[in-house]
Amino acid sequence: MDTSNPAVFVNSELLRLHVGRRVRAVIQVMRSDGGGSVIGKSTDDQQLVIKGYPSAPLSTFVEVIGIAEGNQSIRAEIFTNFGDVFDMACYNAVCQLANRDYKHLFL
Secondary structure, eight states: OOOOOOOEEOHHHHHHGGGGGGEEEEEEEEEOSSSSSEEEETTTSOOEESSOOOOSSOOOHHHHHHEEETTEEEEEOOOEEEOOOOHHHHHHHHHHHHTTGGGGGGO
16 A cells, blocks of 8 residues: 555545645535536535546545645545445544544554
8 A cells, every 4th residue: 555645534624724735535426517526515514626527427425535725625636436325424523533633543
């Protein structure tokens, strides 16, 4: 496993702390404009704009890995479908742990 460029687990609240860095977030896809951006709801119930072109049709829940461009946007490098059922509250808790008390356990 390559650990040279890890992606920080983020929700919308934590995204602003990592602008310019590689991040990973799970979103619930709300719509795709077909012009290179996807609008989604973050695990903390905020809107995120994902810039980039997915290589396949997206499921309801998608993990995005990319560069945080601002408080509410990510320039996507990788889209991974997570299916149509996903526990957003659990992932949100992981984001909190990965950025606070248990940061040392995550790359």
